[in-house]
Amino acid sequence: MRPSPTRHLPLIAVGALALGAYALMSFADTPNEPNEQPTAKPADAPGEAATASDAVATFASGCFWCTEAVFDELRGVKSVVSGYAGGDAATADYKIVSTGRTKHAEAIQLHYDPSLVDYETLLEVFWKTHDPTTPNRQGADVGPQYRSAIFYHDEKQKALAEQYKAKLDESGVFDKPIVTEINQYDTFFPAEDYHQNFFALNPQQPYCRAVVGPKVEKFRKVFGDKLKNAPKKDKADDKQGAESKAELKKRLSALQWHVTQEAGTERAFQNLYWNKTTAGDYECIVCGELLFTSDNKFDSGCGWPSFTKPAEGGAVTQHADNSHGMRRIEIRCEKCDAHLGHVFNDGPAAAGGLRYCINSASLEFEENKARKEAPPEE
């Protein structure tokens, strides 16, 4: 059984696996963003799985900390939420689900861009990163909540899943029959906040070091060219393309990496620029692109750098983000796709009404000496 976050695995299991790359830093708690809402409400449940740029998929393959960590790194995956599928609201609660007496499976729901990653690739990742031949079990995690299941959102997903499963069975890749359930999607309940991004935020937690970390490492080896930030062939000449994922990870701090590459959030009031008023430019920490300037910065009281608009010519893109049970608009760097923060409509009305709430960890401040040294107007 998976321990709760406060319990520990036997020391043997923990000591046996060192995970140097992740043993960098641990974040004590999950930061809160404005507009956070309670969990255990059903996630958005679009009846149709796909639009041109946004589609949804739901999978269960054992411990959701693992499944979330794996899919989160796949290019084209916009957001991943850990939660419970296959049961009802009354029992969508970690304590009850853990007993194995509810109908829920630990699951993840992800939004993806079908132009960047197709459903077949999601199925491939799903089936290659867990054991689909053990009924109600993944490794040491035993119980129906750890069953292997696909919750399809439309007939196309259903057909693709059934075809893929039949193909896998025929291929003999597994020496036992595949027991993965293929069920119609009903409802998904986001798990409690502390389960979200659990691996990214708690890399040194014993279960993460023993189980999730090795799983993610294996996934990276097998799917290297399909990961976010894998060098893009057509952009090999720009900085992001030239700098390998490994080099970037080395250059950035653990927090800068988590924020820009894993769409993480730093803590409010405990970041570099939230109350900085010096004149200057805010550039992308990953690619150096000009994103915001001090001219449009204001004190919103939220504890993160807040801007009414991007810099003139500053290139950011907007993306729907339905993670964590919230509907938000995510802001990314147009040039390198680094996650920057979110935009909300509670900014100063006189300046357009927007508040770009940006993580300091995604920015590099470049002081504007000319402006600073300009003589005071008298």
Ligand SMILES: [Zn+2]
């Ligand atoms: Zn950038």
